[in-house]
Amino acid sequence: MGAGNRAARPQLNPFVVLDGTANSGCIGPAVGAFDIGESVGSYLFRVALPGVTKDGLVVGMERNGHVYIKGVMPSSGILKNSSSAFQMHVEQICPPGPFKISFTLPGEIDARMVTSTYLPGGILEMTVGKRIFHDTTPNLAGIKRPNPYL
Numbered sequence: 060m061g062a063g064n065r066a067a068r069p070q071l072n073p074f075v076v077l078d079g080t081a082n083s084g085c086i087g088p089a090v091g092a093f094d095i096g097e098s099v100g101s102y103l104f105r106v107a108l109p110g111v112t113k114d115g116l117v118v119g120m121e122r123n124g125h126v127y128i129k130g131v132m133p134s135s136g137i138l139k140n141s142s143s144a145f146q147m148h149v150e151q152i153c154p155p156g157p158f159k160i161s162f163t164l165p166g167e168i169d170a171r172m173v174t175s176t177y178l179p180g181g182i183l184e185m186t187v188g189k190r191i192f193h194d195t196t197p198n199l200a201g202i203k204r205p206n207p208y209l
Contacts, residue, residue, distance in 0.1 A: 079158035090132065090153045091160045101172070101188045102164045109181035110153065118175070120187065124164035128183065131157050166190070 077091045089107055096103040106128060108116070117129040134155040164187070172188030 075160070075162045077158070077160055079156055082158075090158065093160075093162065095162075095164065097165060100191075101186050102166075102168065103184070103186045104162075104164070105178075105182050105184045106160060107181060108183055111181055113177040113183070116183065118183075118185070120168060120170045120173070122167055122170070122190065124166055124168050125161065126164060127159060127161040129157070129159045131155075 075091070075093070090109065090111070092107040094103075094105045102124075104126065108128075108130065110132060111130050112133070115130050119127045119129075132153050132155050167190035169188040169190045173185060175183065175185040178184055
């Protein structure tokens with residue numbers, strides 16, 4: 060894909076709120092980095108959660124497209140590797156503790172249509188259906204309306 064094609068596509072720059080340890084700004088894997096994609100009928104988002112297990116995650120969604128992810132960054136004070144235990148002296152990975160990540164998708168969603176996968180490396184990937192607005196105008200095909208001006 061050339062640079063010209065990239066310039067022609069509008070880029071989404073959503074507002075993101077990081078809270079708790081996700082907002083600490085420390086060096087290391089970026090907790091809360093995310094991607095958002097869109098197809099005709101759904102949205103896809105991926106959120107980086109390195110070091111976080113899927114069992115401790117809570118994901119909430121609202122009809123207006125607001126998504127929040129809550130979890131706890133586990134403690135890594137003493138690491139065990141085979142038969143050795145290590146006391147950490149330098150830690151540049153997100154500190155342990157609770158975090159909350161929230162953002163809003165480009166449009167309204169149908170939270171009943173959700174699939175999720177927790178990819179290797181701590182990437183949460185979710186697809187959620189777009190809310191479909193049905194036309195409530197009665198279908199008058201083949202029916203002639205009376206002329207109100209006669």
